[in-house]
Amino acid sequence: MMEKKVVLTYDGLKKLEEELENLKIVRRKDVAEKIKEARGQGDLSENAEYDSAKEEQAEIEARIVVLEKMLRNAEVIDDEEVSADVVSLGATVDVYDVEFDELMTYTIIGSAEADPMNGRISNESPVGMALLGHKVGEKLSIDTPDGEAIFEVRGIKR
Known part of the structure; x- marks a missing residue:
């Protein structure tokens, strides 16, 4: 059975490696x-x-297993390959929310690094999935947990 690829930025990869090293060397x-x-x-x-x-030890060992699996299946986003022409993994996107008259900025990343409260959304989230492949100026309708949202792509950066 194929294991799911874990999409990471270079920084995300380094953070996971550092966490794993800390767990193995210090926390153990x-x-x-x-x-x-x-x-x-x-x-x-x-x-x-x-x-x-003993409970703490079990939690540490479980986290080590998870991190090792994630790192084994990691696929790192190459910043040089991120396009500024179309929304893709690793891109930072300025999006205008028509309903709320609000400009938001999202960075599209893998689910392992997602932090929606800080504008880092997963490529697997409804908004992240819907934005992928769109260009500046395009409007799109996204089904979100709160209902339909109309967004316009205003800018793409890598």
Whole structure:
């Protein structure tokens, strides 16, 4: 079975690699020390600190597995290949919302790096998907969770 590609910017790739390194080198050692200290306190059956440390260890190991899988399937967006003529992955787009008379700026990225509150939307989101392939001046209707929205592409940058 093919695993899904994880689309990342170069910065996003570096952040995930740094997080993985921190988890493997720093956090694993810290939680191992917590477990060791908790074991030294005696009866493990009623030791909340031991249970908490083991739970933290499980969370760290689960996150390591997720990060390793993401990095194994990473596809990095090459900034040089991002077009300024048409909305594509990695592009920053100025969009005018006709209904709310508002100009918004979105950067279209992969879902692993999406941060809608900061204008970084996934290429898999309704708005991100709808914007892909459009050019400056084009209007489009997008079905969003809040209903239909009419947008006009005002600018594209890489």
